[in-house]
Amino acid sequence: MGDLSSALPGYAIEAMREAFPAFGRKIRGFDTHDAVLTGVETRTSSPVRMSRGDDLQSLNVRGLYPAGEGASYAGGILSAGVDGIKVAEALARSVLHDAEPLRAAAA
């Protein structure tokens, strides 16, 4: 437990000071003096990014395609979905490219 005004920027504290009484007028008891603020979201995706190259494969583990939130390429449902599509397309391109010499040899 601590004083949030020493941990957050002034504009955030100012916004909360303005918002809590407003909520308190809509939801009775929301802004009582013994209310406890239990968490503050600071960022929506992983702070550690798994680097990937132009082909979207991991730079140091070939064949691994880091994607989505855990690899730090998305911060929500939509961006995770879009990144998943991009990675699936890159994987498909890689499989087709690898199969090309086999197809040529068989022809």
Ligand SMILES: Cc1cc2nc3c(=O)[nH]c(=O)nc-3n(C[C@H](O)[C@H](O)[C@H](O)COP(=O)(O)OP(=O)(O)OC[C@H]3O[C@@H](n4cnc5c(N)ncnc54)[C@H](O)[C@@H]3O)c2cc1C
């Ligand atoms: C409480 C909460 C509320 C949220 N609300 C919103 C919202 O309103 N709007 C919004 O846009 N985003 C929201 N998000 C964020 C959003 O849910 C994520 O950004 C998104 O789901 C990330 O998708 P993802 O596919 O990258 O990862 P995930 O959805 O986490 O998928 C990862 C998958 O990998 C599986 N997995 C993990 N380890 C292994 C393993 N070793 N082997 C096999 N499988 C494994 C997991 O079981 C999981 O199915 C919210 C997140 C939380 C936690």
